[in-house]
Amino acid sequence: MTTIPKQGRPAADILAELEQRKAGDAKWREGRVFSLVYHVPGAAGEAHEQLMQRAHALYASTNLLNPMAFGSLKKMETEIIEMAGALFNCPGAVGTVTSGGTESILCAVAAYRDRARRQRPWIRSPELVVPQTIHPAFDKAAHYFGIKLIKTPVGPDFRANVRAMAAKISRNTIGLVASAPQYPHGVVDPIAELGELAQRKKLPLHVDACVGGFVLPWLERLGRPVPQWDFRVPGVTSISADLHKFGYAAKGASVLVWRSIENMRHQIFVATDFPGGIYASPTLIGTRPGGPIAAAWAALTSFGQEGYIALAKQAIDAADKLRLGIRAIPGLALIGKGDATIVTFGTAESVEGATDRSFIPSLLRKVRGTGGEEIYAIADRMEARGWTIDRQHKPASIHLTVTANHGAIVEDYLRDLADSVREVRQDPSLAKSGSAPMYGMAAKMPIRGFVASKVRSVMAEMYSRGAQS
Numbered sequence: 001m002t003t004i005p006k007q008g009r010p011a012a013d014i015l016a017e018l019e020q021r022k023a024g025d026a027k028w029r030e031g032r033v034f035s036l037v038y039h040v041p042g043a044a045g046e047a048h049e050q051l052m053q054r055a056h057a058l059y060a061s062t063n064l065l066n067p068m069a070f071g072s073l074k075k076m077e078t079e080i081i082e083m084a085g086a087l088f089n090c091p092g093a094v095g096t097v098t099s100g101g102t103e104s105i106l107c108a109v110a111a112y113r114d115r116a117r118r119q120r121p122w123i124r125s126p127e128l129v130v131p132q133t134i135h136p137a138f139d140k141a142a143h144y145f146g147i148k149l150i151k152t153p154v155g156p157d158f159r160a161n162v163r164a165m166a167a168k169i170s171r172n173t174i175g176l177v178a179s180a181p182q183y184p185h186g187v188v189d190p191i192a193e194l195g196e197l198a199q200r201k202k203l204p205l206h207v208d209a210c211v212g213g214f215v216l217p218w219l220e221r222l223g224r225p226v227p228q229w230d231f232r233v234p235g236v237t238s239i240s241a242d243l244h245k246f247g248y249a250a251k252g253a254s255v256l257v258w259r260s261i262e263n264m265r266h267q268i269f270v271a272t273d274f275p276g277g278i279y280a281s282p283t284l285i286g287t288r289p290g291g292p293i294a295a296a297w298a299a300l301t302s303f304g305q306e307g308y309i310a311l312a313k314q315a316i317d318a319a320d321k322l323r324l325g326i327r328a329i330p331g332l333a334l335i336g337k338g339d340a341t342i343v344t345f346g347t348a349e350s351v352e353g354a355t356d357r358s359f360i361p362s363l364l365r366k367v368r369g370t371g372g373e374e375i376y377a378i379a380d381r382m383e384a385r386g387w388t389i390d391r392q393h394k395p396a397s398i399h400l401t402v403t404a405n406h407g408a409i410v411e412d413y414l415r416d417l418a419d420s421v422r423e424v425r426q427d428p429s430l431a432k433s434g435s436a437p438m439y440g441m442a443a444k445m446p447i448r449g450f451v452a453s454k455v456r457s458v459m460a461e462m463y464s465r466g467a468q469s
């Protein structure tokens with residue numbers, strides 16, 4: 001059992017041990033990881049990492065819980081929100097910096113619930129209408145705050161189906177949510193149509209641009225076709241966007257941006273009876289670490305628009321090359337049109353199964369399987385080659401969040417992928433060994449409560465005493 005050492009150890013020892021402990025983790029600097037880390041390549045990347053560390057360190061002990069005490073942090077927060085507001089085409093926007101996408105989303109959902117409580121107090125069972133592809137942070141928010149998520153099916157292009165969402169609006173609806181882009185297939189939901197619907201129904205519309213907020217505007221400036229998704233769409237009331245994703249900021253920074261203070265005011269929590277004094281807080285957490293805010297401000301101001309456009313160009317070029325290469329591998333198929341730098345692919349069978357929505361084939365699929373095991377076996381073979389792979393179901397597929405840092409790995413990835421596909425095709429038993437059957441089963445298992453309980457047990461085991469040693 002570990003206890004706090006009786007006597008402290010010298011800093012040099014500790015830092016050496018930390019370096020050593022890191023060595024076995026995922027190889028993100030080498031571009032072998034997707035979606036978890038956003039890294040800038042080359043010498044510029046090294047300089048950027050140093051800037052992040054220094055800016056973070058300068059503010060590591062500070063706390064934005066009291067903006068009066070740390071005026072410089074409040075000023076940075078205000079400037080970050082102004083920069084984000086201008087980028088999302090609403091110069092008058094307001095908002096808060098949060099610790100990440102999940103916190104931005106939790107704050108938005110809590111605010112919309114409280115807005116409804118105030119304006120429509122007869123609602124007993126508040127509902128948010130969302131497409132199926134919405135990020136699980138909304139499930140978490142709904143779970144924490146006692147809200148029902150009404151999930152609606154998406155179209156064959158994986159975008160939100162506006163008519164399906166409209167059909168689910170009821171007296172209990174407190175708002176609509178859609179994504180730009182949604183994470184699993186990388187497509188932007190039809191925000192313009194949803195904005196119209198929201199205005200017609202007098203409902204707020206939140207756009208989850210956690211992964212897209214700091215890359216779609218640059219892609220648009222590069223002349224890529226980007227569907228309208230930001231405050232230019234009149235019905236959009238709030239946007240979440242992660243600085244620690246395509247803002248390439250140090251971890252722990254996101255923004256929740258509001259078109260106006262009228263809706264944002266519901267985000268502000270105030271407790272008046274605490275003997276320790278009046279306590280007001282606009283975000284979920286109490287103590288608000290200054291480090292990530294200073295680092296995010298440093299990232300935005302050091303890259304500037306030109307820097308971000310160059311990074312977006314590197315990322316989209318890498319994504320384009322990966323798409324071309326994947327399409328050229330027999331037996332694989334891309335999923336979704338890909339409005340951003342997200343690339344998703346499966347086997348031809350798993351993808352075809354997903355887009356064919358007729359009843360009989362879906363019944364057959366249940367009996368015969370979706371080809372899921374095969375793509376999961378390919379994922380296993382890729383991991384054996386040192387890649388950290390993001391597996392998805394619905395449809396069974398592999399997901400890549402492509403960043404500027406992935407420009408250098410395109411050829412290696414495609415070569416390893418072609419080899420992995422060949423291996424699995426030559427030896428079908430690979431789909432019945434390794435982790436493939438488990439993923440295949442978890443994807444197809446009709447009783448989702450059973451899957452949840454299994455996963456909860458695995459996690460509990462991970463957190464059980466003695467499991468680590």
Ligand SMILES: *Cc1c(COP(=O)(O)O)cnc(C)c1O
Pocket residue numbers: 100101102103135137179181182183208209210211242254
């Ligand atoms: C990453 C992401 C989130 C959640 O953000 P965290 O920073 O991981 O909490 C929410 N929505 C989308 C679309 C995302 O990609």
